[in-house]
Every structure is written in C-alpha cells, then in structure tokens.
Amino acid sequence: MKRIHRLRLIPVALVVFGAALPTAVSQAAPAASAPRVHAAAGVTLRFATFFDPNEKKIFNSKILPAFQKEFKGVTVNLEPIPDTRVKSVTQIAAGTAADVFNLGDGDVGWYADKGALVDLVPLAKQQGFSLDQYLPGTLTIGKVGNHQYSLPKDYSPLAIYYNIDMFKAAGLALPKAGWTWDEFRQDAIKLTKNGVYGASLPGDWPRAVDAVIRSLGGQLDSPDGKKVLGYMNSPATIKAVQFWIDLFNKDKISPTPSQAAALNVGDLFASGKAAMNLTGVWPAADYKTSLKFHWGVAPLPTGTKRVNTICYAGFAVSKSTKHPREAFGLVKYASGPVGDAVWQSIGRLPALKSVIAKANLMKDPVQSVFLREAGFIDLPEDTNGPAAAQGVGDTLHEGLTLLLNTPGTSVAQVLQIEAKKGQKAIDAYYSQ
Amino acid sequence: MGTDAPAVPLAITHYLVETTTMALALPRQRQRMSARRRREALTFYLLLSPFIFGFLTLTLGPMLASLYLGFTSWDLLTPPKWVGLDNYTQLFTTDGDYIQGIKVTLSYAATALPLGLVASLVLAMLLNRNGPGIYTFRAIYYMPSLLVGISVAALWIWVFDTDHGILNQFLGAFGVPKIGWLTDPNWALRSFVLMSLWGSGGPMLIYLAGLKGIPQQLYEAAAIDGAGWWARMRNVTLPMLTPTIFYNLLTGLIGVFQFFDVSYIMTQGGPPILQGDNIVGATRFYMLKLYNDAFGNHAFGYAAAEATILFLFILAVTLVVWRTQGAWVYYEGSVARGK
Numbered sequence: 001m002k003r004i005h006r007l008r009l010i011p012v013a014l015v016v017f018g019a020a021l022p023t024a025v026s027q028a029a030p031a032a033s034a035p036r037v038h039a040a041a042g043v044t045l046r047f048a049t050f051f052d053p054n055e056k057k058i059f060n061s062k063i064l065p066a067f068q069k070e071f072k073g074v075t076v077n078l079e080p081i082p083d084t085r086v087k088s089v090t091q092i093a094a095g096t097a098a099d100v101f102n103l104g105d106g107d108v109g110w111y112a113d114k115g116a117l118v119d120l121v122p123l124a125k126q127q128g129f130s131l132d133q134y135l136p137g138t139l140t141i142g143k144v145g146n147h148q149y150s151l152p153k154d155y156s157p158l159a160i161y162y163n164i165d166m167f168k169a170a171g172l173a174l175p176k177a178g179w180t181w182d183e184f185r186q187d188a189i190k191l192t193k194n195g196v197y198g199a200s201l202p203g204d205w206p207r208a209v210d211a212v213i214r215s216l217g218g219q220l221d222s223p224d225g226k227k228v229l230g231y232m233n234s235p236a237t238i239k240a241v242q243f244w245i246d247l248f249n250k251d252k253i254s255p256t257p258s259q260a261a262a263l264n265v266g267d268l269f270a271s272g273k274a275a276m277n278l279t280g281v282w283p284a285a286d287y288k289t290s291l292k293f294h295w296g297v298a299p300l301p302t303g304t305k306r307v308n309t310i311c312y313a314g315f316a317v318s319k320s321t322k323h324p325r326e327a328f329g330l331v332k333y334a335s336g337p338v339g340d341a342v343w344q345s346i347g348r349l350p351a352l353k354s355v356i357a358k359a360n361l362m363k364d365p366v367q368s369v370f371l372r373e374a375g376f377i378d379l380p381e382d383t384n385g386p387a388a389a390q391g392v393g394d395t396l397h398e399g400l401t402l403l404l405n406t407p408g409t410s411v412a413q414v415l416q417i418e419a420k421k422g423q424k425a426i427d428a429y430y431s432q
Numbered sequence: 433m434g435t436d437a438p439a440v441p442l443a444i445t446h447y448l449v450e451t452t453t454m455a456l457a458l459p460r461q462r463q464r465m466s467a468r469r470r471r472e473a474l475t476f477y478l479l480l481s482p483f484i485f486g487f488l489t490l491t492l493g494p495m496l497a498s499l500y501l502g503f504t505s506w507d508l509l510t511p512p513k514w515v516g517l518d519n520y521t522q523l524f525t526t527d528g529d530y531i532q533g534i535k536v537t538l539s540y541a542a543t544a545l546p547l548g549l550v551a552s553l554v555l556a557m558l559l560n561r562n563g564p565g566i567y568t569f570r571a572i573y574y575m576p577s578l579l580v581g582i583s584v585a586a587l588w589i590w591v592f593d594t595d596h597g598i599l600n601q602f603l604g605a606f607g608v609p610k611i612g613w614l615t616d617p618n619w620a621l622r623s624f625v626l627m628s629l630w631g632s633g634g635p636m637l638i639y640l641a642g643l644k645g646i647p648q649q650l651y652e653a654a655a656i657d658g659a660g661w662w663a664r665m666r667n668v669t670l671p672m673l674t675p676t677i678f679y680n681l682l683t684g685l686i687g688v689f690q691f692f693d694v695s696y697i698m699t700q701g702g703p704p705i706l707q708g709d710n711i712v713g714a715t716r717f718y719m720l721k722l723y724n725d726a727f728g729n730h731a732f733g734y735a736a737a738e739a740t741i742l743f744l745f746i747l748a749v750t751l752v753v754w755r756t757q758g759a760w761v762y763y764e765g766s767v768a769r770g771k
Contacts, residue, residue, distance in 0.1 A: 086727050093508040110730065114509040258615045262595035390729050402704040402711055405615060409706060417711050424526075425729070432505045432513070 043323050044075040045330055048088065048098035050313070051078070054346065059334070062342045067333040074326050092116050092318065099321040100330050103150050105141045105312040106382060106389040109225075112149045113386035118317040119147040123328035129336065137377030138351035141312045150314035151335035154348040156280030157308040157373040158208055160184070160199075160301070161287070164294035166191055166275040175298035177372075181216060181243065184276075184301040188253035191275035198253035200260065200267075200274035204400040206382050206393045207309055208278060209244055214378065216240035216303035220392050221422075225385025226430065228392060228422035233415045240303075241403070242411045249407040256404040280311055281370045285347035288366070297369040300376075308376040349374075387429035395422040495743070502737035507730045519737035530738070532712035533721035539621060540717065541688040544628040549680055552632040553673075556639030570640070577633030585697035588627050589614070592698075614698060617705045617714040624694065624715060635680045642676030643669070674761040682753060689746050692719035718742060 051059060056078060064076055079098055081087045085107065091097045103111065111117050124131055131139065131148060137157075142150030160175060167174055170190050175183075188198025202208045210220055218237030221228045231237065248256050260268060269277035270291060277283075278300075287295060300308050315334050317327040333339055337352055344350040344359055349370055361367045382393030395418040403409055465473075477484075502519060504512035523530045559570050579587075591599050592613035600610050613623040650668045659667065670677075695701065701713035701720050722742070726735035 089508055089727070089730065114507065116509055258594070258612070262593065264593070264596050394728070398702075398704050398711055398713075401702060402706060405617075405703055406706070414706070414711065417706075417709060421711075428731075432507065 042073065043071075043326050044077060045100060045321075045323060045326055046077050046079055046098035047330060048079045048081045048091075048101035050081055050083070050102050055343075058342055058346065063333050063339050066338045067330055070333075071326050071329045074323075074329075076330060092320070095320065097318040097320050099323060099327040100315055100317055100334075102153065103142075103314050103316045105310070105314075105380070106393060108142055108150050108314070108316070109144060109383060109388065110386040111316070112144045112147070116319050117149040118319055118321070118324055118327075119149060120151065120317065120328060120331065121146070121148050123317075123324060124148070124332075126325070127328065127332060129328075129332050133337075133353055134351050135353065135356075135371075135374050137310060137374045138312075140377060140379045141310060141383055142314050142316070150316040151331055152351045153313045153315055153335060153339070154343055155310050155312040155351060155374075156282065156349050157310055157370055157377055158211060158278060158280055158300050159369050159373055160298045161269055161277040161279070161283075162296055162298060163269070163272075163275045164296055166196070166293075174296065175301075177299050179298065179301050181212070181301045181303050185243075185247065185251065185253070188247070188276060189251055192251075192253045196272070197255060197268060197274040198251075199247075199276040199278065200269050201247060201254040201278050203244075203248055203254070203256050203404050204397055206396040206400070207311060207380055209241070209396065209400060210381050210392075211300060211307055211309040212244055212303075213237055213240040214381070215300065215305055215307040216243060217305070220381040220396060221384055221388065221426075223384075225381075225388050226426060228395070228426060229419045232392070232396070232419035232422060233412070238412050238415055241400075241415060245400075245403045245411060248404055257401075258405065281347075281349045281367070284366045297366050299369060299373055306376050307378050308373045309380045310374075310377045385426075387426045391422040391426035391429075395419070395425070498736045498739050501733050502740045504733040504736075505731075506733035506736075508732050509730075512733060515733070519734050520741075522734070523737060523741070528707075528710040528712060529716060529721055532707075532716050533718040536621060536714070536716055537689060537691065537718040540624060540628075540691060541685070544625045545681075545684050545688045547625065548628055548632055548635065548684060549677070551629050552635035552680070553639050553677070555632060555636045556643055557669075559636070560640055560643040570637075574633035574637055577631045577636075580631070581693045582697055584627075584630060585694045588630075588694075589698055592623055592627075615703055617703050620699055620703060620714045624691075624698075627694070635684070638680055639673065639676055642673050646672040671762045672764065675763055678753075678757055678761045682750060685749055685753060686746055689742065689749075690719055691717050692723065695720050696723065 049056075049059075059078070067076070068074060081098075081102065083104070085104075088097065088101055088103075097116070108117075121131070131151075134152070138152045138155050139148060141155075142148055142152065162175055164174065167187070172187050172190060175187070184199075191198035213220060216236070216239070218234065218240035219231045220237065221231050247253050254260075254274070255263060255268070263273065265271045265273055267277075267283065268274035270283070270287065272293070284297070300306075315331045317324060317331060321327045335351075337354055340350045340352045340355045341358070344355055344361075349367065350356050350359065350361065356362065356371060361371060382388050382396070384392070398421075399414045399418040403411060403414055501512060503514060503516060505515045505518075506512035555573055559566065559573065591597050594600060594610055594612050594615060597613070599613065600608075604610065611619055613619050646669065650672070651664060654664050654668050695715050695717050699713075699715045701716035701724070703714050704711050705714050718738070719742075722735050722738045725731045725738065
C-alpha cells in the first residue's frame with residue numbers, strides 16, 4: 001500500500017516541480033541578464049520630443065532597438081514639438097496628446113497639478129526599475145510630493161569656467177571648491193582690464209540668479225510655493241540681488257545681456273573677452289576641442305551656504321495613454337541605463353550612478369565638478385509649484401531686466417513691486 | 433505692418449442678405465421665383481458652401497465659444513468654471529499690464545497708421561508716372577510687403593542693433609550718438625512705428641491702382657481752368673482717391689490693433705519701465721498680453737475676455753469710420769457725396 005501511495009505521488013511531485021521551476025530559475029538569474037520580453041504587437045506609441053537631428057538619429061539607432069527588444073512589436077512614432085507650453089497643452093486639451101513627451105523644467109508642476117501626467121513610481125515598481133539608481137538631485141524637478149512625474153533626459157547644475165592663463169597673468173590663485181562670492185567678485189574686478197571682462201554672467205536668467213540669492217541667504221518663495229510676498233522682497237533677498245546687480249552696474253565685471261548681445265562675439269569666454277563664465281555643462285565639449293588657452297572649471301561660489309540649481313529636460317507619460325506599460329518602458333529606455341549612456345556619449349551629463357561609474361567621470365576634470373555640484377542641487381524656486389514659473393520666474397526676470405538696464409533704480413522698490421505681482425499671479429492660480 | 437482685408441467681399445455679403453431675406457421674409461415672392469432664378473440661387477449657395485461651412489465651424493463657432501469662455505476661468509485642461517464678470521472687472525481694475533497693453537497699442541495705432549497711409553500715398557504718387565525703369569522701382573518698393581512676420585523681425589533685429597546695426601552706423605556717420613532702438617524704453621515703440629513703414633508697399637499698390645483709375649479728362653479740365661499742382665491735388669486727386677484711402681484706412685485699422693508677431697519676436701513686450709508703483713513693458717502690445725495670458729499663464733478664460741473686448745473695440749471703431757464715409761468719401765457716379 002505504502003509503495004502504491006509513493007508511486008502516485010511521483011506525478012504530483014513532477015507537476016509541482018515543473019510549475020516551480022521557472023520561478024526558481026527567474027529568482028536565481030540576475031535580472032539584468034535576462035530582461036522580460038513584453039509581447040505587445042500592434043501597439044504604436046507617439047513620442048513627442050524636442051530632439052535635435054543628431055539626438056533623433058542616435059535615438060533611432062541605439063535606444064529604440066533596445067526598447068523594442070524588450071517590448072516586441074511596439075512601434076514608436078517620433079513627433080517634433082517646438083516647446084511644451086503651447087503644442088503639448090493644446091494636444092492634451094484636444095485629447096490627442098502623445099503617449100510620451102519631453103517636458104521642460106518649468107512645466108512639470110503645472111502639468112502634474114492639472115492631472116495630465118502619470119505617476120511613474122508604480123510603473124517603475126511593476127517593471128523592476130529602481131529610481132534609486134539616479135543621483136537624487138536629478139529627480140527633484142520631476143518630483144511632486146511622493147510622485148515622480150518625469151525622469152531626466154539631460155540636466156546640468158551651474159559652475160564657473162575660468163581662464164587659467166588670465167588668472168596666472170593677474171597673479172591670482174585659481175578658484176577651488178569652497179570659494180566665496182566675495183572672492184569671486186574680487187578676482188573678477190582684478191581680471192577686468194584691457195577690454196576683457198572679469199566674467200560673463202547671465203544677468204537676467206532667473207534660474208542662475210535664484211541659486212546666487214539662496215547661496216547668499218535669500219529666498220524667492222515659501223517652501224510650499226504659495227507665498228512670494230515677504231520672500232522675494234525680504235531684506236536678505238534684496239541684499240543678494242543688490243550684490244548681483246552691482247557686479248554689472250557698479251563693478252562692471254560683466255556685460256549686461258543687452259551689452260553682451262551688442263558685442264556680437266557669441267561666447268565671451270571662448271573668444272577671450274571674459275576671464276570667467278557662469279553656465280552649465282553645455283559648452284564643455286566644444287571648449288575641449290576648440291579653446292586655445294588653458295582653462296578649468298570651479299564649483300559655484302558659496303555665500304552663507306552652498307547651493308546649486310538644475311536645468312533640466314525630462315520624459316513624462318501622458319495620462320491619456322492607452323499603453324502605460326509600454327509608455328513607461330520607453331521612458332525607462334530613453335532615460336535609464338541605455339538612454340543615459342547614449343546621451344552621455346554625446347556630451348550630456350549622466351544622471352545614473354552606474355553610467356557615471358562606467359565612464360569613470362569622477363576622474364574627468366570638467367564633468368566631475370558638475371557631478372559633485374549635482375549633490376548640492378536644490379529645487380529651483382521658479383519651479384516650486386504649479387504657478388511658480390509666472391509667480392517667481394517671470395517676475396524676477398522682469399525685475400532683473402529693469403535693474404540691469406536702468407542703473408540706479410532701487411532694488412528694494414523693484415523687488416517689492418515684483419513680489420506683489422508674483423503673489424497676485426500665485427493667488428489667482430490657487431483661487432481658480 | 434500686416435493689415436487684414438475683409439474676409440468676404442461686400443458684393444457677396446449683399447447678395448447673401450438679399451437672397452436670404454427673399455427666402456425667409458417673402459415666401460409668396462419666393463414661390464413666384466422663376467426656375468432660372470432658383471437654379472441661380474442654388475448654384476450660388478452650392479459654390480459658397482465651403483466658405484459658409486468653414487466660416488461657421490472655424491470662425492463663428494470659435495468666436496461664440498470665446499465669448500462664453502470670457503465669463504469663465506479656464507486653463508484648457510480642466511472644465512471651465514463660470515466666474516461671471518470677474519475677468520472683465522479684473523482687467524480694468526487691477527491689471528496694470530492690461531492698461532499698458534491698451535496704451536501701447538493705441539499709441540502705436542495713432543502714429544503708425546497715419547504715417548503708413550501718408551507714406552504709401554506719397555510713394556504711390558512718386559511711382560505714378562511713366563519713365564524708364566518705373567516698373568522696376570514699383571517692384572522694389574512693393575516687394576518688402578511680401579515679406580512679413582518672423583523673417584522681417586529677424587532682419588530688423590540686425591538693423592536696430594545698438595552697436596552693429598546698419599541704422600546706428602548710418603546715423604553715426606552724421607555724428608548722431610548710438611540709440612538703443614529696442615533696449616531703450618523711450619525708443620522701443622518708436623522703432624516699431626519706424627519699422628511699420630516696411631509694409632507700405634501693399635497700400636501703395638492699392639493707391640497706385642486708385643490713381644490710375646482717375647480719369648485724365650479731370651486733370652485736363654483742371655489745367656484749362658489754370659489749376660496748379662496743389663489745386664489739382666486738392667480738388668481732383670484726393671477726392672477721387674477717397675474710396676481707396678477709405679479702404680486702406682479701414683483695413684489698416686483692423687490690422688494695427690492686432691499687432692503681435694514682431695513684438696513677440698523682437699522685444700517680448702520689453703524693455704520694462706518703472707511707472708509709479710508698477711513695472712510695465714514699453715512694447716507690451718494688447719495682443720502680446722493676450723497671448724501671454726493664454727499660453728504663458730494658461731488663463732484662457734481671461735484671455736478670451738481680452739479677445740472679446742478687442743473684437744468689440746475694433747468693431748466699434750470700424751463702424752464709426754464706416755459711418756463717417758458719407759462726409760468725406762466720394763464715389764464716382766454717385767449723385768451726392770457718400771451716396
């Protein structure tokens with residue numbers, strides 16, 4: 001009897017073993033070496049991007065095949081969009097939004113607040129895609145509360161490029177981590193001579209000035225993004241903006257934007273007309289191949305604290321997509337290890353720790369500075385909330401333009417007016 | 433720059449009104465319409481149906497929708513919320529930029545429109561003569577008006593450039609100091625007025641056609657009476673040209689209040705000026721403000737209210753000008769002026 005019972009158990013055991021085998025194998029095998037294949041024949045994704053021709057080519061040749069290896073049978077149609085303020089908005093309103101689209105840094109909060117975007121966190125969990133692999137600072141723009149609405153395509157903090165030859169000729173020590181805004185100013189004053197400016201500064205660019213204001217102890221809006229009055233016109237912010245405006249109108253270490261345009265030489269630093277340049281990682285690739293002088297990159301100077309900002313373009317999934325799994329898959333490939341490595345290969349700053357390590361970028365004298373600065377990224381205040389682009393960004397830009405073009409105008413008066421305007425714009429938004 | 437001709441020729445409108453009135457108000461007469469007349473009316477409506485369909489769906493429909501949306505708060509992505517007259521109240525009571533938009537647009541209209549009308553009339557008179565190369569000259573003066581919008585803005589950015597622009601270099605040769613044409617708040621709007629002359633070729637061509645249509649015997653009769661240049665001009669040319677002047681004035685008025693693209697490209701409404709306790713843009717035109725409210729601030733209901741006000745304003749001005757024609761427009765063949 002016992003023998004017969006044992007024989008009967010053999011087929012049962014075989015069935016159980018057979019059923020358990022794939023699970024056991026999949027758990028034992030490394031996830032990276034055996035990506036799951038999603039059969040999704042007949043699915044077509046619309047991907048609205050502001051890729052330039054080179055990016056489009058590289059996407060089609062390197063990123064798309066990798067995506068289609070996992071998502072078999074999915075077709076991707078690229079659609080160009082000139083900006084995300086007009087075309088994407090009208091497409092969403094008309095119910096014809098692309099499944100996946102490029103998103104600029106000032107728009108994520110507004111789109112998310114209007115319910116136009118899919119939270120990527122659950123989709124990432126479903127597909128075993130960890131967001132921890134990104135440098136935390138690179139996720140700030142795409143994040144609202146605990147929701148991640150966009151993943152980075154490319155980004156950059158700010159830093160200072162400097163002309164080593166000019167610093168040495170002036171007998172100045174080269175800038176290094178921890179240098180202050182006062183040291184920057186003193187160096188720039190000494191370097192301003194013989195038709196050369198000490199620095200080329202983005203005078204009316206709110207994103208950069210915001211970083212300077214915060215490093216000098218000021219603030220443009222409240223942490224919840226709902227108050228501008230009392231922040232933009234606070235004594236600390238007025239003092240910081242006064243410092244910034246004086247660099248142009250009093251110390252004259254940099255041309256104002258209109259003066260720079262009138263010089264008609266393009267990049268002042270590259271043409272030897274400025275000893276320093278405050279900007280992002282973008283010109284570094286050209287500088288490496290074209291500059292005839294010795295140059296270096298230093299972190300953003302510090303004031304009362306060390307703060308940096310982020311300039312960013314990301315990928316988001318439209319709420320109206322009928323294929324969220326495939327759409328997130330596309331974001332995963334365009335922004336994740338495959339895409340990030342591809343964008344890095346054409347000079348973009350990578351956001352993934354694995355790509356940074358593989359390319360050994362912490363040894364690169366230029367990229368390593370920007371990557372370290374990424375550790376100090378704080379959410380730019382003109383992206384802090386759905387109405388911050390108008391309430392903070394537009395008002396600060398208008399105020400800075402006025403102050404730079406009309407020397408002698410009271411910074412306190414201008415910031416008082418702009419703070420009121422900003423508060424009005426934000427109140428109007430939240431009262432809707 | 434950029435004047436819009438009426439969408440429907442007046443003759444078609446007249447015919448539409450006439451046939452519709454006949455069809456709706458006079459059923460007995462309609463019954464008595466001959467078969468040939470009915471066929472003609474049917475053909476007329478058939479041929480016009482693409483326009484009527486387009487006008488109803490793409491013009492009248494959106495206009496009515498815009499009228500409704502002006503009473504709502506609408507961001508395009510969530511349903512509109514009825515706010516009554518709030519948008520209109522806010523525009524005139526608390527929106528300093530809106531008032532500035534009206535001021536800038538009226539200032540521009542008050543200078544650019546008469547200047548353009550006079551300049552194109554003078555050009556047309558200069559070119560209304562026979563001589564070697566006259567056709568080439570006419571083409572040269574007309575061609576700029578074919579280029580509009582972004583390309584012209586890009587070109588004039590270079591012309592107005594403070595340090596390298598051809599205008600300052602030319603003036604510099606006479607010792608005139610550099611002018612910040614687009615960056616100086618005192619000059620930015622004047623620069624746009626100056627630039628508006630670029631589009632004088634269009635009205636010029638219409639004036640030229642009007643001048644060519646003046647019967648020569650009127651000039652001959654005036655010459656026999658001993659009329660000099662000024663007398664001929666005042667008593668023959670200008671009166672005979674009044675229908676053309678009227679047409680150019682009307683289309684110019686409609687266009688000048690909708691000035692947008694060039695300011696959007698060249699100055700974005702700036703440079704800013706400190707005006708009392710407000711900061712406003714020296715070239716913040718009405719349409720630029722409307723566009724920024726809609727696509728910059730996503731306040732589409734608010735922008736729709738602005739659009740409605742602009743429409744009513746242009747309509748009122750057009751009607752006023754239309755009503756004045758009896759006093760100064762002379763139509764050849766009419767028994768009395770304005771008839």
